[in-house]
Amino acid sequence: MWVAGGDRPGLGPVDVVVNPATEEPLAEVPSATPGQVDQAVAAARAALPGWRRTPAAERGELLHGVAAWLRGHGDELGRLMALEGGKPLVENTDEVGWTANAFSYYAELGRHERGRVIPSVEDGQLALVLKEPVGVVATIVPWNYPLLLLAWKVAPALAAGNTVVVKPSPYTPLATLRLAEAFADLPDGVVNLVTGGAEVGEAMVVHPGTSLVAFTGSVATGQRIGALCASQVKRTHLELGGKDAFIVCDDVDLEVAAPGAAWAAYLNAGQVCTSAERFYVLEPVFDEFVDRLVAVTKGLRLGDPLDPATDVGPMVAEAQRARVEGQLDGAVREGARVLAGGDHGGRERGWFLAPTVVVDVDDSMDLLTTETFGPVAPVQRVGSLDEAIARANALPYGLGANVYTRRMDYMLRCMDELEAGTVWFNDPLTDNDAGPFGGMKMSGNARELGPEGLEAFRETKHVHLDARAERKPWWYPYGQQG
Numbered sequence: 001m002w003v004a005g006g007d008r009p010g011l012g013p014v015d016v017v018v019n020p021a022t023e024e025p026l027a028e029v030p031s032a033t034p035g036q037v038d039q040a041v042a043a044a045r046a047a048l049p050g051w052r053r054t055p056a057a058e059r060g061e062l063l064h065g066v067a068a069w070l071r072g073h074g075d076e077l078g079r080l081m082a083l084e085g086g087k088p089l090v091e092n093t094d095e096v097g098w099t100a101n102a103f104s105y106y107a108e109l110g111r112h113e114r115g116r117v118i119p120s121v122e123d124g125q126l127a128l129v130l131k132e133p134v135g136v137v138a139t140i141v142p143w144n145y146p147l148l149l150l151a152w153k154v155a156p157a158l159a160a161g162n163t164v165v166v167k168p169s170p171y172t173p174l175a176t177l178r179l180a181e182a183f184a185d186l187p188d189g190v191v192n193l194v195t196g197g198a199e200v201g202e203a204m205v206v207h208p209g210t211s212l213v214a215f216t217g218s219v220a221t222g223q224r225i226g227a228l229c230a231s232q233v234k235r236t237h238l239e240l241g242g243k244d245a246f247i248v249c250d251d252v253d254l255e256v257a258a259p260g261a262a263w264a265a266y267l268n269a270g271q272v273c274t275s276a277e278r279f280y281v282l283e284p285v286f287d288e289f290v291d292r293l294v295a296v297t298k299g300l301r302l303g304d305p306l307d308p309a310t311d312v313g314p315m316v317a318e319a320q321r322a323r324v325e326g327q328l329d330g331a332v333r334e335g336a337r338v339l340a341g342g343d344h345g346g347r348e349r350g351w352f353l354a355p356t357v358v359v360d361v362d363d364s365m366d367l368l369t370t371e372t373f374g375p376v377a378p379v380q381r382v383g384s385l386d387e388a389i390a391r392a393n394a395l396p397y398g399l400g401a402n403v404y405t406r407r408m409d410y411m412l413r414c415m416d417e418l419e420a421g422t423v424w425f426n427d428p429l430t431d432n433d434a435g436p437f438g439g440m441k442m443s444g445n446a447r448e449l450g451p452e453g454l455e456a457f458r459e460t461k462h463v464h465l466d467a468r469a470e471r472k473p474w475w476y477p478y479g480q481q482g
């Protein structure tokens with residue numbers, strides 16, 4: 001672990017990090033004890049006064065240094081993430097680049113302004129809205145994009161003058177621990193990295209020394225964290241799961257829409273919070289879309305994440321694959337038909353699940369109502385765009401939505417009516433550092449990236465300043481007013 005500017009081995013139970021492609025152990029990582037969580041929070045608290053007073057431009061320079069370190073270590077980190085998480089190598093080296101970009105973006109945004117001047121209520125006064133750091137940010141992230149999701153929290157939190165305690169997932173702690181070197185030029189205690197699972201996470205959440213919990217993960221864990229924080233009225237920043245819809249309209253070029261759909265469903269073996277998990281295809285193009293999607297799906301190469309020819313790697317863990325297979329089996333028992341995949345792609349070792357196309361499904365099945373988080377594309381026909389939008393909005397989740405169409409009238413309707421934090425037209429799952437990312441409804445209560453992503457880590461103070469310090473006519477005694 002990395003606490004107070006030094007290496008601190010965890011003294012708690014040991015987690016074994018396993019390569020999901022080979023099932024071989026990669027490393028043993030001891031967790032933090034409760035006492036070590038206290039030490040990390042204390043280190044972050046101690047660093048807070050100095051860091052919040054550090055001029056924003058200087059903080060920005062240090063964040064640019066983190067970005068430069070990341071860019072210089074893309075290959076090493078990419079390989080490490082491929083080994084511990086199972087994403088194909090190119091997806092990991094891309095992730096390192098995007099992680100660096102988030103640090104660069106907030107290095108600049110953090111020094112742009114720290115509030116605003118508002119009109120005063122009286123002449124001779126100055127009224128300010130000041131933006132301040134919130135305090136110590138407990139940062140808890142999942143395994144699917146370990147560095148990127150860390151950066152979307154840590155970069156704006158630091159840019160805003162907060163200090164942080166970060167906990168990666170026990171599935172993927174290795175690349176995160178390597179970041180200690182990236183943060184080594186920051187003052188001691190500004191960034192602290194601790195290891196462990198749910199217990200360590202909860203200790204960070206309930207700790208009276210943490211001021212805000214920034215969390216990405218499942219809805220169930222988010223609900224638990226929200227409930228724990230309620231008693232302390234602690235701020236939460238929750239980025240949770242989804243069940244994203246993908247609408248294919250009747251005017252599209254299916255040669256583009258079908259591979260676009262495959263990428264949206266199978267990227268990172270479907271383990272993306274914005275993976276497309278429900279396909280609603282307008283009747284006139286349904287049959288051809290399914291044929292093309294099946295053909296693309298069958299052509300994908302399942303394999304070793306380190307092999308540059310691999311399209312889809314293993315799932316992160318046996319339990320994750322078993323959950324997805326359980327959902328698939330349930331759907332098949334209820335009448336669904338698997339047209340591609342549905343098996344382990346002939347691989348005996350590693351937690352592989354071949355990209356899968358399913359039809360004859362309906363919206364009542366668990367496969368269509370609960371987050372799958374695996375490489376499965378359930379496809380349904382719809383009679384109209386109205387029906388597609390209504391069914392897309394029918395679930396309590398609202399993270400992202402995709403639409404393939406070139407018709408402006410369709411785009412305007414989907415843009416206005418889809419209940420999702422991001423709506424992508426004809427370019428699935430693309431992020432933009434300047435564009436806020438997050439969920440509506442049960443998919444979250446916050447936004448990352450963009451100015452909104454900085455605001456999430458700032459406290460607001462209204463300063464009312466009267467330079468004259470004169471007695472006011474509206475004070476007591478009321479009898480003399482007039």
Ligand code: NAD
Pocket residue numbers: 140141142143144145149167168169170196197198199200201202205216217218219221222224225239240241242272273274371373399438439443444
């Ligand atoms: P998870 O909720 O099981 O775990 C996420 C993190 O929380 C891990 O670090 C874990 O150790 C920790 N944790 C678990 N229980 C905790 C508790 N009680 N208190 C504090 N911390 C606890 O999720 P996961 O399986 O690691 O990740 C997959 C989920 O993340 C999916 O649901 C996915 O949709 C979601 N996700 C959302 C986004 C987004 O931006 N909205 C992005 C990526 C992933």
